[in-house]
Amino acid sequence: MRKLKDENTEEQILDAAKHIFQSKGMDGARMQEIADKAGINKAMLHYYYRSKQLLFEAVFKNAFSLLAPQLNAILNDDSSIEEKVKNFTSDYITFIVKHPYLPNFIIQELNRNPEFLLKMKDTNGFPNIEKFKKQVDREVEQGIIKPISAEQLFLNIMALNIFPFVAKPLIRAFTNTDNEAYNQLIEARKTEVADFIINAIKNS
Amino acid sequence: MRKLKDENTEEQILDAAKHIFQSKGMDGARMQEIADKAGINKAMLHYYYRSKQLLFEAVFKNAFSLLAPQLNAILNDDSSIEEKVKNFTSDYITFIVKHPYLPNFIIQELNRNPEFLLKMKDTNGFPNIEKFKKQVDREVEQGIIKPISAEQLFLNIMALNIFPFVAKPLIRAFTNTDNEAYNQLIEARKTEVADFIINAIKNS
DNA sequence: ACATGGTTTAACCAAGTGGTTAACAAATGT
DNA sequence: ACATTTGTTAACCACTTGGTTAAACCATGT
Numbered sequence: 001m002r003k004l005k006d007e008n009t010e011e012q013i014l015d016a017a018k019h020i021f022q023s024k025g026m027d028g029a030r031m032q033e034i035a036d037k038a039g040i041n042k043a044m045l046h047y048y049y050r051s052k053q054l055l056f057e058a059v060f061k062n063a064f065s066l067l068a069p070q071l072n073a074i075l076n077d078d079s080s081i082e083e084k085v086k087n088f089t090s091d092y093i094t095f096i097v098k099h100p101y102l103p104n105f106i107i108q109e110l111n112r113n114p115e116f117l118l119k120m121k122d123t124n125g126f127p128n129i130e131k132f133k134k135q136v137d138r139e140v141e142q143g144i145i146k147p148i149s150a151e152q153l154f155l156n157i158m159a160l161n162i163f164p165f166v167a168k169p170l171i172r173a174f175t176n177t178d179n180e181a182y183n184q185l186i187e188a189r190k191t192e193v194a195d196f197i198i199n200a201i202k203n204s
Numbered sequence: 205m206r207k208l209k210d211e212n213t214e215e216q217i218l219d220a221a222k223h224i225f226q227s228k229g230m231d232g233a234r235m236q237e238i239a240d241k242a243g244i245n246k247a248m249l250h251y252y253y254r255s256k257q258l259l260f261e262a263v264f265k266n267a268f269s270l271l272a273p274q275l276n277a278i279l280n281d282d283s284s285i286e287e288k289v290k291n292f293t294s295d296y297i298t299f300i301v302k303h304p305y306l307p308n309f310i311i312q313e314l315n316r317n318p319e320f321l322l323k324m325k326d327t328n329g330f331p332n333i334e335k336f337k338k339q340v341d342r343e344v345e346q347g348i349i350k351p352i353s354a355e356q357l358f359l360n361i362m363a364l365n366i367f368p369f370v371a372k373p374l375i376r377a378f379t380n381t382d383n384e385a386y387n388q389l390i391e392a393r394k395t396e397v398a399d400f401i402i403n404a405i406k407n408s
Numbered sequence: 409a410c411a412t413g414g415t416t417t418a419a420c421c422a423a424g425t426g427g428t429t430a431a432c433a434a435a436t437g438t
Numbered sequence: 439a440c441a442t443t444t445g446t447t448a449a450c451c452a453c454t455t456g457g458t459t460a461a462a463c464c465a466t467g468t
Contacts, residue, residue: 009415027231028316031456041417046457071378107371108312112232114373121377129379146403151379151389152396158375159367164359166370167311169318171362173325174275175333175355185355192356199350200404213445235426245447250427 010048012038014058017045021059022101025108029056057119060109063102064120070095071127074157081139082198085157089194092161093186103162129154145201153201160193214252216242218262221249225263226305229312233260261323264313267306268324274299275331278361285343286402289361293398296365297390307366333358349405357405364397 016038020029031052035042049055074088096103110117120126129150136150164171164186172182220242224233235256239246253259278292300307314321324330333354340354368375368390376386 024316025229025231027229030454032454042456043418043458044416047415050457052456075378104311104315107308107374108229108315110373111308111312111370112228117373117377127378148396148400151381152393152400154379155368155375155389155393156364156397156400158371159363160360162371163363163367166315167362167366169314169321170311171359173321174279174331175358177355185359189356189359192352193360196352196356196360196404200400204408234424236424246426247428247448248446251445254427256426 009038009040009044012040013045013048013055014062017055017059018062021056022063022105025105026052026056026112060106060116061120063106065125066099067102067106068125068127071158072125075127075129075132075154081135081145081153082202085197086191086194088157089161089197090190093190093193096162096165097183097186100165104166107162107166143203146203148201156200157197160197161189164189213242213244213248216244217249217252217259218266221259221263222266225260226267226309229309230256230260230316264310264320265324267310269329270303271306271310272329272331275362276329279331279333279336279358285339285349285357286406289401290395290398292361293365293401294394297394297397300366300369301387301390304369308370311366311370347407350407352405360404361401364401365393368393 013034016034017029019037020034029052031045032042034055035045038044045052045055049058070088070092073091074084077084077087079087132154133150136145136148136153139145140147168182171177172179175182175185177185217238220238221233223241224238233256235249236246238259239249242248249256249259253262274292274296277295278288281288281291283291336358337354340349340352340357343349344351372386375381376383379386379389381389
């Protein structure tokens with residue numbers, strides 16, 4: 001039973017750390033609070049993860065490894081751009097609704113410390129635009145979509161899907177929507193965003 | 205000369221506080237660092253602003269009062285939606301290039317403490333969607349633009365314009381662009397984003 | 409039974425935190 | 439000239455922070 005106990009504690013710590021780090025950020029998080037949430041002694045955090053920085057990095061990598069496959073779906077899949085936009089928009093929103101703190105966490109911490117991405121860039125599965133670039137250029141050339149660079153299109157897709165979660169408090173205030181109404185707005189975006197993008201780029 | 209001296213110090217503090225708070229956030233900022241940056245004694249921060257929280261609020265309100273008029277340009281102006289989209293996209297990007305930390309700062313701190321907006325909501329000039337809503341409904345009814353709710357359209361415009369600044373490190377990594385190339389990408393968006401939006405909503 | 413190893417705990421620590429204070433400097437009113 | 443008010447400083451304070459440690463705990467192999 002020893003082994004089970006270890007892994008259990010280690011996982012409990014990571015679980016608690018996810019909650020605290022993702023809602024309060026590296027600077028706002030407190031080791032004691034993580035320990036309390038995990039229901040264990042603070043010394044255990046250091047026993048398993050050595051330092052706050054390393055515990056944070058474990059949480060960040062974990063979060064990033066959840067997000068990366070989602071983005072690869074639009075960058076590396078073989079179906080048409082139109083199809084990918086439709087699928088991605090729906091899938092991504094569904095995904096983030098289950099992990100609401102995720103995009104904001106990653107964006108905030110990367111702005112705090114951009115060099116941190118370098119550690120991650122050579123891990124395989126790191127999203128890369130190259131394949132998508134060729135596909136966009138091809139569909140533009142074939143006249144399927146209007147002229148646009150892959151970077152701009154990718155940025156637009158990311159923006160329309162991620163931003164509503166990141167800027168939720170701000171947009172809620174401007175649009176006078178309560179929490180539930182905003183969630184409905186988000187839900188509607190599963191199809192509306194795809195239509196918006198396709199209208200914008202498709203040649204008629 | 206007394207008055208001049210006072211205002212000078214008070215302003216130097218606010219200036220330094222802007223830099224530190226906007227780049228490190230409330231939790232990451234240190235009063236001593238702000239004092240050092242301003243080149244004055246730490247006690248002066250409390251003399252003029254009482255506490256870290258109040259100094260932070262002064263910085264936040266200042267930042268917000270810079271941003272709000274920009275957003276009101278698209279919500280309250282009387283010109284057509286197409287025209288406003290064009291103007292806003294260009295103006296807003298120009299504006300943020302001059303204040304690069306601003307959107308991220310506001311979004312970050314609002315996520316940390318959403319209730320904070322309530323303090324701000326009744327100040328006049330607080331962006332409100334109501335007028336824009338009527339305009340969108342009218343243009344939809346007149347067949348100028350495709351059916352879309354004002355909230356979704358507003359959210360899309362915000363997303364496409366703000367997100368590239370907020371997610372800069374992330375997008376730079378995925379698209380393998382260096383800082384200068386990314387700035388060019390942003391520069392191009394001054395017109396590309398407007399075209400993208402108008403293509404998406406305009407009835408042909 | 410007992411030695412062994414990893415696991416867990418309470419108590420502790422040095423460094424840093426926001427904030428205060430008492431004395432000093434400088435400008436102003438009279 | 440002098441008292442008063444305002445601005446400024448260095449030293450200080452209570453408290454929190456991440457991190458350590460030494461002793462206790464406990465499952466296992468022999």
